[in-house]
Amino acid sequence: xxxxxxxxxxxxxxxxxxxxxxxxxxxxxxxxxxxxxxxxxxxxxxxxxxxxxxxxxxxxxxxxxxxxxxxxxxxxxxxxxxxxxxxxxxxxxxxxxxxxxxxxxxxxxxxxxxxxxxxxxxxxxxxxxxxxxxxxxxxxxxxxxxxxxxxxxxxxxxxxxxxxxxxxxxxxxxxxxxxxxxxxxxxxxxxxxxxxxxxxxxxxxxxxxxxxxxxxxxxxxxxxxxxxxxxxxxxxxxxxxxxxxxxxxxxxxxxxxxxxxxxxxxxxxxxxxxxxxxxxxxxxxxxxxxxxxxxxxxxxxxxxx
Amino acid sequence: xxxxxxxxxxxxxxxxxxxxxxxxxxxxxxxxxxxxxxxxxxxxxxxxxxxxxxxxxxxxxxxxxxxxxxxxxxxxxxxxxxxxxxxxxxxxxxxxxxxxxxxxxxxxxxxxxxxxxxxxxxxxxxxxxxxxxxxxxxxxxxxxxxxxxxxxxxxxxxxxxxxxxxxxxxxxxxxxxxxxxxxxxxxxxxxxxxxxxxxxxxxxxxxxxxxxxxxxxxxxxxxxxxxxxxxxxxxxxxxxxxxxxxxxxxxxxxxxxxxxxxxxxxxxxxxxxxxxxxxxxxxxxxxxxxxxxxxxxxxxxxxxxxxxxxxxxxxxxxxxx
Amino acid sequence: xxxxxxxxxxxxxxxxxxxxxxxxxxxxxxxxxxxxxxxxxxxxxxxxxxxxxxxxxxxxxxxxxxxxxxxxxxxxxxxxxxxxxxxxxxxxxxxxxxxxxxxxxxxxxxxxxxxxxxxxxxxxxxxxxxxxxxxxxxxxxxxxxxxxxxxxxxxxxxxxxxxxxxxxxxxxxxxxxxxxxxxxxxxxxxxxxxxxxxxxxxxxxxxxxxxxxxxxxxxxxxxxxxxxxxxxxxxxxxxxxxxxxxxxxxxxxxxxxxxxxxxxxxxxxxxxxxxxxxxxxxxxxxxxxxxxxxxxxxxxxxxxxxxxxxxxxxxxxxxxxxxxxxxxxxxxx
Numbered sequence: 001x002x003x004x005x006x007x008x009x010x011x012x013x014x015x016x017x018x019x020x021x022x023x024x025x026x027x028x029x030x031x032x033x034x035x036x037x038x039x040x041x042x043x044x045x046x047x048x049x050x051x052x053x054x055x056x057x058x059x060x061x062x063x064x065x066x067x068x069x070x071x072x073x074x075x076x077x078x079x080x081x082x083x084x085x086x087x088x089x090x091x092x093x094x095x096x097x098x099x100x101x102x103x104x105x106x107x108x109x110x111x112x113x114x115x116x117x118x119x120x121x122x123x124x125x126x127x128x129x130x131x132x133x134x135x136x137x138x139x140x141x142x143x144x145x146x147x148x149x150x151x152x153x154x155x156x157x158x159x160x161x162x163x164x165x166x167x168x169x170x171x172x173x174x175x176x177x178x179x180x181x182x183x184x185x186x187x188x189x190x191x192x193x194x195x196x197x198x199x200x201x202x203x204x205x206x207x208x209x210x211x212x213x214x215x216x217x218x219x220x221x222x223x224x225x226x227x228x229x230x231x232x233x234x235x236x237x238x239x240x241x242x243x244x245x246x247x248x249x250x251x252x253x254x255x256x257x258x259x260x261x262x263x264x265x266x267x268x269x270x271x272x273x274x275x276x277x278x279x280x281x282x283x284x285x286x287x288x289x290x291x292x293x294x295x296x297x298x299x300x301x302x303x304x305x
Numbered sequence: 306x307x308x309x310x311x312x313x314x315x316x317x318x319x320x321x322x323x324x325x326x327x328x329x330x331x332x333x334x335x336x337x338x339x340x341x342x343x344x345x346x347x348x349x350x351x352x353x354x355x356x357x358x359x360x361x362x363x364x365x366x367x368x369x370x371x372x373x374x375x376x377x378x379x380x381x382x383x384x385x386x387x388x389x390x391x392x393x394x395x396x397x398x399x400x401x402x403x404x405x406x407x408x409x410x411x412x413x414x415x416x417x418x419x420x421x422x423x424x425x426x427x428x429x430x431x432x433x434x435x436x437x438x439x440x441x442x443x444x445x446x447x448x449x450x451x452x453x454x455x456x457x458x459x460x461x462x463x464x465x466x467x468x469x470x471x472x473x474x475x476x477x478x479x480x481x482x483x484x485x486x487x488x489x490x491x492x493x494x495x496x497x498x499x500x501x502x503x504x505x506x507x508x509x510x511x512x513x514x515x516x517x518x519x520x521x522x523x524x525x526x527x528x529x530x531x532x533x534x535x536x537x538x539x540x541x542x543x544x545x546x547x548x549x550x551x552x553x554x555x556x557x558x559x560x561x562x563x564x565x566x567x568x569x570x571x572x573x574x575x576x577x578x579x580x581x582x583x584x585x586x587x588x589x590x591x592x593x594x595x596x597x598x599x600x601x602x603x604x605x606x607x608x609x610x611x612x613x614x615x616x617x618x619x620x621x622x623x624x625x626x
Numbered sequence: 627x628x629x630x631x632x633x634x635x636x637x638x639x640x641x642x643x644x645x646x647x648x649x650x651x652x653x654x655x656x657x658x659x660x661x662x663x664x665x666x667x668x669x670x671x672x673x674x675x676x677x678x679x680x681x682x683x684x685x686x687x688x689x690x691x692x693x694x695x696x697x698x699x700x701x702x703x704x705x706x707x708x709x710x711x712x713x714x715x716x717x718x719x720x721x722x723x724x725x726x727x728x729x730x731x732x733x734x735x736x737x738x739x740x741x742x743x744x745x746x747x748x749x750x751x752x753x754x755x756x757x758x759x760x761x762x763x764x765x766x767x768x769x770x771x772x773x774x775x776x777x778x779x780x781x782x783x784x785x786x787x788x789x790x791x792x793x794x795x796x797x798x799x800x801x802x803x804x805x806x807x808x809x810x811x812x813x814x815x816x817x818x819x820x821x822x823x824x825x826x827x828x829x830x831x832x833x834x835x836x837x838x839x840x841x842x843x844x845x846x847x848x849x850x851x852x853x854x855x856x857x858x859x860x861x862x863x864x865x866x867x868x869x870x871x872x873x874x875x876x877x878x879x880x881x882x883x884x885x886x887x888x889x890x891x892x893x894x895x896x897x898x899x900x901x902x903x904x905x906x907x908x909x910x911x912x913x914x915x916x917x918x919x920x921x922x923x924x925x926x927x928x929x930x931x932x933x934x935x936x937x938x939x940x941x942x943x944x945x946x947x948x949x950x951x952x953x954x955x956x957x958x959x
Contacts, residue, residue, distance in 0.1 A: 030328070036759075142643030145939050149897035150931045154648065157919060157927045158655045158662070234768050238901055241770045242916050257771055261905070264774055265782050265789075276771030284766035291762060366863050371750070390862065398863045405856040410878050410953055419875075420864040448954045461860070468864060 037292030064094030066249020118178025126186030227290025321377035349519030397465035414445030534615030721804025723910035742845025764839035
């Protein structure tokens, strides 16, 4: 019989954040035991670092921001341009590094915006119930009736193509998912005795929702939101690909694939291929993290590898 | 040694251990149960929740999660059996929650067909009739959600009997039912035993249920048998301090007007090793010896059922180990 | 029956809601709807013409009523780029997209369901991990990129499959249904069928990837839940063969909740059609839509979205009715 698993020592990072050792059996503890989840988390970390330090990681920072270098156009991967250059002679690696900024900004922007709207609508509908609930949920269901990407397309088309509008357009098609999730949580929380107790002593509704309902209903929403970061990257890339994303010279992976597409069949594959690989790897890493987080958050599945 | 008589036991369990590998360490749910089950008897298995009674008997038919390690020996009619479900050929089970034990999207008839291995409607209806389901032919086309709790448990019993088992393991079969239905289901079990000489293990935390139908009783504590013997002997002359405490904490006519005793303390944590007698920390009569060495089973000569084996694992019990 | 009527009623309400949202997005949200509708290169006089045609100076409510009136008459407006009624265009492009979407959905079910069942029955074992990794990868690759890569590889480099389009230029047959698989079979020439199948291979594969991953994850999750149910334990104790337990007793329970997701799968196929068709130059609704986006042909964008969404709502309605058929408990709730 094996002895109880010893507690691992506190990592320097956790000490820096003022956190104690990881409690065995907690969600974080389970996450750290999943090697695939750890690899994925490292990849996400690498992209975050690449995004933050992009100007220092490449000698072609100006090109990364969009300055052309026409004499160098469409050079294949070589010693000075590891991923080659694009149709304006810009270093593809630099564009990919700066593109990580756009991608992460959009991914986080979409999720945060959608969560904020969804949580407001869902919490109000769930807490008040009755006709308020009825009307809000009818509206939510109507938004859910659109295929998600298409709703984002018409909103982006109506607003005009830009980075902010991409975020708004995708968030418009996403908030209903969070609204439904939070409403279900609130419906069960509303019946808890501590909520009944603060209601009985006359605490106003907006305070109860803010202080007692939302904080307790958020955990599953954050789990879902993390799992959705990958999908957010993919949706944004799709919009960029059809021309509803950020305008040039903003570095963006979806735009790079769209622009590089015309050169792929004539042999200059590197622009589209490297940009697409960046999207795939980051989306995959986010999705893997999301999967593991979802598993460890649910006691029924937390032991799964 | 056989239980109720001279015939060799139908089932013999020796030194059964069930341990769970969890990330928080090893949990020992069953710690060395040895038990004989005689053919045709109804054996009651009683104990507090968490004492391992369900785990132990589910492990006999291979119903343990993948993280569980089952060790020990199992004999059926003298033949060695594995714990991977080999016994399923001879044994059936009925469950605590009959609603959950029925597949919601198939009719009773469709499910019964699969376990009975026949699609003859008359035969299937006959199986339902035997467990006292009204309108057996129409019940075949019903979905489980159209049944009441008692009817569902009857259907589950019909499924169990459809495999013509020699042993029926009933895991808390009446816990989820109301009192009237409980009595009906227990009567049905008795009737089936009388008609078919089926051997039944009735696992329950409820002494009333056990008292009503059982021939013999095994009392479990912390994953082990602490006392086993004829039902009347155990109920009237309990030997083990734990059995006494358990009886004293059950509402009975003779306890009327008296305050019900509760047993102080808690069942030991399955993760902690046990030194000495597992009940010693909660036992009012514990002596120093109890905390050092685990007691052997000692036989008791019962005045009520002379000649029937009755043993208890306690140093205070007279008689030879 | 009562369930059917009630469910059809809610679908109508949802469609009305969808129309309303589309109206708001197209007429209320933009700062100057007239110039959006007239297109990016319209002269001021043309913009003014559009403003009068669409009565954009009327109160919003009046506009809404006449918008609803137009829709009930089947009038989806006129594409400013092609100068043709949009409804007619959509009708001619729809079969090409439906053919892709239906085949992709079918393929993703055919692969996804058995893989999901397999993974759930080997929970935590190597086979489960491989299937899960496959599933998460297939939902992480952008479709337009995988389309491009496969095109580069199988069509351009290896030359095994055609680069784009629905048929080779020298192949011609009658198009009574618009579904080329059926039409080519009706033409009676095996070489026509082969040509159609070869053209379908890449786009269908690419489009099926995402829904396959989605199906595997859903079926696996839903199966795991079902496999933990006491009635499955009971079936095991009852010595019912494991295959019967997995593929009949458990799967029927697992499919019921997963059916809702089949609708989502279809929606993803249609959504990705619009990206995939652009890459394979596939003359369907998606290509029509992307072309419209490039030309900022706003009437087409809203009309195509509206039509696709209505189709999606109807598909979901149909799936709910199938769900009610599978699960006897649905009628009650």
